[in-house]
């Protein structure tokens with residue numbers, strides 16, 4: 037049976053896949069089953085931080101899996117402790133809870149914020165304010181958090197206690213926070229699935245200020261924007277704010293499933309033994325992968341991300357058939373005149389993998405994509421937009 041037919045027969049039909057079967061790759065080039073090469077401008081949706089089958093990353097997980105690949109969270113492992121220490125050192129946060137995905141990292145963020153509010157203000161303080169056009173994951177509670185109605189329709193009733201504010205309208209957010217007994221405000225600094233839209237500095241700072249003054253937990257969803265993607269280690273660092281809780285996942289372990297919820301001073305002791313848990317969370321193999329990734333996201337690498345970003349913004353701005361370029365770092369949205377999906381199909385035909393987000397072409401290349409590949413991919417995308 038050929039692979040695409042087998043997949044269509046036996047894998048739940050939740051994805052509309054492109055007709056491409058990837059079997060291998062190296063760095064930012066991936067190869068399909070017919071031997072055709074593609075420049076990968078997706079990195080598995082911002083997961084393969086240093087591209088495909090990166091040797092340093094592979095050695096790190098190989099070495100760890102040869103020692104102990106997994107232990108229950110009832111025992112200590114070195115990789116889990118070391119990674120938590122590194123994350124805290126680099127963010128000023130105080131403690132980390134590990135899980136396996138972005139949705140789970142957000143679940144922990146919301147559980148922590150609700151427990152903190154219940155402990156300090158009372159259990160009726162449970163409302164979480166998120167933004168319209170946001171995306172926070174696929175569990176029933178994270179669908180509730182996600183401010184896009186079309187995700188809600190089929191799965192009622194959703195978890196109560198979430199309200200959605202228009203991005204960039206601080207007055208609306210403030211009146212929602214006053215009208216509800218509010219535990220947390222949760223935002224993405226760059227809305228990824230919502231069309232790669234960066235929030236303004238004034239707005240994010242006003243929200244952070246308001247949350248701090250009213251002892252409302254500020255949760256920054258760094259699932260997609262985190263781990264170097266924005267040109268800083270975490271996107272909130274572009275705004276000079278300090279969140280109370282940070283959730284991250286996607287690129288953290290460079291291709292293995294790992295979620296992390298970073299807890300700031302205010303909430304560092306909110307979760308007590310038995311309050312939360314995960315069988316796989318903090319798995320030493322995934323943590324060893326993450327340590328190797330974080331070690332390489334240094335100032336030099338981040339400067340490279342910002343430079344590659346500038347190159348792409350310059351390449352696409354005022355190019356024929358392109359209305360607008362948005363985003364931050366190596367998280368870029370292109371609003372084409374023609375339908376984005378048609379352009380992505382044409383790019384794939386010409387050997388460049390890209391994604392869509394709403395009406396945009398979305399680019400999420402590996403953080404270390406070589407400049408010549410980036411230039412080649414940009415030329416193909418521009419020619420398909422014309």
Ligand SMILES: *Cc1c(COP(=O)(O)O)cnc(C)c1O
Nearest residue numbers: 137138139171172173228259260
């Ligand atoms: C992808 C994403 C999630 C969900 O992550 P999963 O690993 O798919 O659960 C949550 N928030 C943001 C901002 C994301 O981009």
